[in-house]
Amino acid sequence: MMFPQEFILFSAFYLLGAFFIVVPPHEIRAAGFSIEYLFCNYLGNEMRDFVGYQIRRTSLNILIHSLLPIGYYFSGVLCTDYFYKYLTETAVFYWAAYVSCSLLIALYGVICFVKYSVRCHALHPLAISLRHQAAGSTSHSESSLSLNTAASASASSRNPGSSNNSSSQNRQGRGRNNSTGISWTLAANAVNAEMLQERDKFCSGPHNCRIFVTSNWLMQASIYTVNIVHKSDIHLVLTAKQELDFTTESRFAEEWVTVEVHSINGTVKPFHIRLRSQEYHELRERLSAPVVNARNIVLKQSISERFVAAFKAGLAENDKFLTYSSSGRRCATLVDQCIGCNVNLSDVKLVKGCSVPDCGNCFCRPMWCAVCLSKWFSARQDQNNPQVWLEGHAPCPTCRTKFCIADVSFIDDPVLNSDE
Incomplete structure (x- = not known):
């Protein structure tokens, strides 16, 4: 199955553009061609409504990325004459299979986006996780939630524009979750309050997998998922390290470590975070959580040390x-x-x-x-x-x-x- 040069060139440009959409480099983001910038009005302000922003961001990523495969086909039809002049009987079968799979992927993305958007995002995996943590938290965690919710209320009083959204979400969340006692929006407001008020919070990681640590919460925001756990409920497992001779952010060798985060709350699935070894030491100080190093991984000192x-x-x-x-x-x-x-x-x-x-x-x-x-x-x-x-x-x-x-x-x- 031969492809004309025009279609090969089009495919190369489309794949390059799709890669920049999924994993935009710093230059593309600085130029304002990222999903976060183009849809900033829909996403809102990340620091004022961190949980809501992450829910909308991951839902939008799933939708747009799921449309890329079928977009490749329709763009090829509009921009090239391959499907009119060079399509053979054998190629028709393969393209039909490709279009069918692409439509299923696009349908999955649309269903996820609609599902995660209705009922004030209550069906999003992050909302479900926060609901389980709020309902199954220990007395210590519940008191922390109460304190942070009070802090969120005071922050809302200083920001009237965000107080209306928070109060409406609280009323709708309580109406849907009377059986749990505490709705996921209370935990979300606690996280939002700390992200807004704390200036010395820990932030690390690349753009597509960032890590945040506040007084009471550990958060990881990747392309499609967001993990938020209470610091008092977690313990860490040092699983691996990797030495890189060259990275896009530094010309010198760097040591990266992979840490698995476990929560005593059975509804929270373990997840991995990856960061530089010097940032790992600061993360341990921020978390004060026990670390299991079963593999006896030896970390190098930072350049400063x-x-x-x-x-x-x-x-x-x-x-x-x-x-x-x-x-x-x-x-x-x-x-x-x-x-x-x-x-x-x-x-x-x-x-x-x-x-x-x-x-x-x-x-x-x-x-x-x-x-x-x-x-x-x-x-x-x-x-x-x-x-x-x-x-x-x-x-x-x-x-x-x-x-x-x-x-x-x-x-x-x-x-x-x-x-x-």
């Missing part, structure tokens, strides 16, 4: 900073706590020890620990070339005098200054 270790190793090769009394005897150096972390003692001092003309003499008293100063130093280097960070320079945090690693010395005997 490795630089801190290399920075401290470089300081160990420099001469230590010594303090002498008026009589000429060595004595302890009185220091304060580090102003960066307010935990460690200020154990380093800038003392010019290199021959580089750009580096100057710093007369500031010790105010930083080695860890915080190394983070300050690395933050002022070229982030695309971490292999040359140790050779770089940075300004003193206080007087802005330039220094390099050779100009940083450990304090020989730091003692906390107890004078007020």
Whole structure:
């Protein structure tokens, strides 16, 4: 079965366009040619109505993506003359089978979209999951729901435009779910309130599979599904890691880990999240959930952690900073706590020890620990070339005098200054 060059070229462009629709790269999204941008009026504001936005987004993705196969056929009929001049009897059979399967896929997408849109999205899998979690939550989770619902009410009072939608959804949800005691809209309002009010929430992952962590909820939003679970109900299982030498977002090797999330609520199915190893450490701190590492997977340190270790190793090769009394005897150096972390003692001092003309003499008293100063130093280097960070320079945090690693010395005997 031969295809003319015109039809082959059309197929290549259509497949490329379909790929950009399903998985749009950053450039396409920045240009405004993504589903989220083109249908922004229908989807609404993600931060003001996170759950509703995700329900509408996944439903719309299913509908549009299911129409792509049959769209290929009809576009080929309109844009090429293959089906009029080159179609053989054998090809008719295959194309009939293709069109039949494409129509079934499109019909499935339309049915899902209609089903998930009626009754205020109550039949969407996310709404069903939230309803089960609200009905089967423990007393601790129920109290959290109540607190967050109250927070949602206060947020609605500050945003009158969204309060009408929330109240109408609550009334309709309670009318349909009297048997469960708590409707899914209450849990949805709790999630929406935290997403709107919390500015330091954890966000990670690529555009097609994002991860959010708030005070009480862990959320994963992929192309067709959304998983939302209460943090107090979950435990994590570290299942795999993968080392990538090159990614679209970084020119350097990265380590990605896969974590399986389990909930004690039997109605919530386990799901996987994938993120960078350095983000995994922050995720663990945010969740405070037990992690099972049955496969004994060893994770590498992040670039920042490795630089801190290399920075401290470089300081160990420099001469230590010594303090002498008026009589000429060595004595302890009185220091304060580090102003960066307010935990460690200020154990380093800038003392010019290199021959580089750009580096100057710093007369500031010790105010930083080695860890915080190394983070300050690395933050002022070229982030695309971490292999040359140790050779770089940075300004003193206080007087802005330039220094390099050779100009940083450990304090020989730091003692906390107890004078007020």
